[in-house]
Amino acid sequence: MAKHQLHPEQWIDVFSDLLLNYALIRIKEREIAKDLVQETFLTAIRTKEQYRGEISEMNWLFLILKSRILDHYKKKKEVLESQLKEADDDSDDFFNSTGHWSKNGAPNEWTTDKMVRSAEFMHVLNECKNRLNEVQNAVFTMKYIDGEDSEMICKELNISSSNYWVLVHRAKLKLRECLEKNWMT
Structure with a gap:
């Protein structure tokens, strides 16, 4: 099985929108989501020597972003x-x-x-x-x-x-x- 390669020069063009959309689903504030994507790219650049090529470049970046998102939530503990x-x-x-649905709280049919x-x-x-x-x-x-x-x-x-x-x-x-x-x- 061929090992995956990193192409950092293409990350922003290829992955920034995908990563931002992923972050926006998980983080309400657009600016924070953008910052997390930037942190993802910076972390990836700093740790690219640790990339072993066992997973795709995209999956590796998503794992880093997920970790950044979790760190964000931990900081806001x-x-x-x-x-x-x-x-x-x-x-x-x-x-x-009594713990039953209130008059206005009961679900509608849909x-x-x-x-x-x-x-x-x-x-x-x-x-x-x-x-x-x-x-x-x-x-x-x-x-x-x-x-x-x-x-x-x-x-x-x-x-x-x-x-x-x-x-x-x-x-x-x-x-x-x-x-x-x-x-x-």
Whole structure:
């Protein structure tokens, strides 16, 4: 099997848009996403001697970017912890005192097959996802877009399993509410 080669002189032209789109799905702020892509290229240049050619150049760059994104979330650990505390009251609008759906919190009927295929729906979903607080956005993206394992997410974000499931639940509730307001009407 032939080893892959690096072509750093082509990275910006070939990979910058792909990397930026990947980062924008995971990071709300465009400027931070751009900075992370730049950090990815700088890290790749600094560590190119360590590249063994076992994976493609593109996959290697994406692994570096993913690592930069995780570092970004780790640096914001204090923010994430404070958002966890603030999020404790977020689900009050959806449930009554007995834990059942409130009158205005119950889900509407809707089918997803046509919506998922719709570019417009995906745009609305992304807008709704970006309205989540940062920790909910991170957990939802890592779980349902990146397909990461729950244990890995807890470890990477340094949160407990119970906090993780609360965040997933609340993110789903908020996404459903936003989609019902912005897509279903």
